[in-house]
Amino acid sequence: MNAAPVPISGRLTRREVLGLAIPATLSAVVHHAYRPLDQFFVQGLGKEAQGALGASTFVIILTVSTYLVISAGVGPRVGRATGAGDADKRREVIGEGLAACGIIAAGLFLTGLLAADLIPSLLGLSDATSAHAASYLRWLFLTGAALVASPVVDASFHAMGNTRLPMILQTAGLALNAVLNPLLIYNAGLGTAGAALATTIAQTMTVGIGLYFLVRQVHLTLADIRLGPHIRGIIQVGTPVAVSTAAYAIVYWALIRTSIAPLGDDVVAGLGIGFSALEAVTWPLYAGCSVAVSSIVGRRLGAREPEEAWRAVRWLGGPTITLGVLCAGVFAFAGPFLVSVFTDDPDAAKQAILYAAVLAWSQPFVAVEALTEGVLSGAGDTRKVLLGTVPYNLLRVPLAWALAFPLGLGAAGVWWAINLTTLSKALVKAWFVWRGEWAELELD
Numbered sequence: 001m002n003a004a005p006v007p008i009s010g011r012l013t014r015r016e017v018l019g020l021a022i023p024a025t026l027s028a029v030v031h032h033a034y035r036p037l038d039q040f041f042v043q044g045l046g047k048e049a050q051g052a053l054g055a056s057t058f059v060i061i062l063t064v065s066t067y068l069v070i071s072a073g074v075g076p077r078v079g080r081a082t083g084a085g086d087a088d089k090r091r092e093v094i095g096e097g098l099a100a101c102g103i104i105a106a107g108l109f110l111t112g113l114l115a116a117d118l119i120p121s122l123l124g125l126s127d128a129t130s131a132h133a134a135s136y137l138r139w140l141f142l143t144g145a146a147l148v149a150s151p152v153v154d155a156s157f158h159a160m161g162n163t164r165l166p167m168i169l170q171t172a173g174l175a176l177n178a179v180l181n182p183l184l185i186y187n188a189g190l191g192t193a194g195a196a197l198a199t200t201i202a203q204t205m206t207v208g209i210g211l212y213f214l215v216r217q218v219h220l221t222l223a224d225i226r227l228g229p230h231i232r233g234i235i236q237v238g239t240p241v242a243v244s245t246a247a248y249a250i251v252y253w254a255l256i257r258t259s260i261a262p263l264g265d266d267v268v269a270g271l272g273i274g275f276s277a278l279e280a281v282t283w284p285l286y287a288g289c290s291v292a293v294s295s296i297v298g299r300r301l302g303a304r305e306p307e308e309a310w311r312a313v314r315w316l317g318g319p320t321i322t323l324g325v326l327c328a329g330v331f332a333f334a335g336p337f338l339v340s341v342f343t344d345d346p347d348a349a350k351q352a353i354l355y356a357a358v359l360a361w362s363q364p365f366v367a368v369e370a371l372t373e374g375v376l377s378g379a380g381d382t383r384k385v386l387l388g389t390v391p392y393n394l395l396r397v398p399l400a401w402a403l404a405f406p407l408g409l410g411a412a413g414v415w416w417a418i419n420l421t422t423l424s425k426a427l428v429k430a431w432f433v434w435r436g437e438w439a440e441l442e443l444d
Helices: 014-032 034-045 047-084 087-114 118-122 127-142 145-159 164-187 192-218 231-263 265-302 306-342 346-379 382-387 390-404 411-435
Strands: none
Touching: 014 034, 014 145, 014 164, 014 265, 014 306, 034 047, 034 164, 034 192, 034 265, 034 306, 047 087, 047 118, 047 127, 047 145, 047 192, 047 231, 047 265, 047 346, 087 127, 087 145, 087 192, 087 231, 118 127, 127 192, 145 164, 145 192, 145 265, 164 192, 231 265, 231 382, 231 390, 231 411, 265 306, 265 346, 306 346, 346 382, 346 411, 382 390, 382 411, 390 411
């Protein structure tokens, strides 16, 4: 019998909240920095490569949605088991999650083998941009088994209240990625394939070390890595989050094909730089607060202390919104400088600066959305995440087209469609949290 985790009890302290939130935020910043690093290092290959990586981002988000079926289901169950002091259930849930990751990793490999050339063509990219995207995706998928396991490993540690180890491991992985990128892209002459390999090699190291510590902490054995009685519940909780993420990616595919690609390669490159370089820095700040509140909510509900879960929501609300306001200022005032780091093409830079100027207005609402989604996900109330996300993301496609073309706003119209729908999502999810049904939800 394993030594049980100590059940959670007692009043929540600000030290506990900060001890989770600060490492979680740093970890999220580092984890999401892979994308801007790739975006930075491929700029010597031309704006077509910049556009390819930007467009590929949404393909990757779609594939990540398959992993989230597992990690988003594992997280709240591990949190509740930890809060209740149930070591056996915690170990079983993690083992089943890792077993499911193996199945998904095999599917990812086959996708890279059979569909890497097809996927970019579905986005309506130009021939040169499409070739770069196909090369990048092929090698990312063929060598990306660790990318599948990474969210489950991180979600397990976060749910157990350990955000420091993922932060340390992600930092080490990013440092390795920064060294490998120029070596593989230029010295080895692999182009965008080199950027993909730099990411997967670094992530393989990070996940391998993380698994070592996870196995030791929960006393995981090979016999535990199997599909068992918890997998159904894991999938039930994780599926709404996965569907929301998949819909988000599909919507951006549709946006690129119907509204962005028709505006030209400069706008595609502007999206790539703005999304992969600017938002990849600001979003993790909100995501760190989301992870922290999710961890506390899961464990405190497992310990039958919903009032302490509410306390975490109140304490993190102000700092998260403040971060949103600060990031809005960065987008609005530092956008031109940040864009100049990633491209010297004046037309691509112009479009990226426009993206930053418009998206600045929605940053406080993105922060609210991230925090409230963390509350709902930590409680396992993921159906409300789905309801507060998918309809408004789908609305982006016709709204962006209408603003860009019939109303003549061009690229700015696309970005304003994103702003308006972000506002809607933030308000709906905030209302779901305020109602408080998540605090009374029971998981099987």
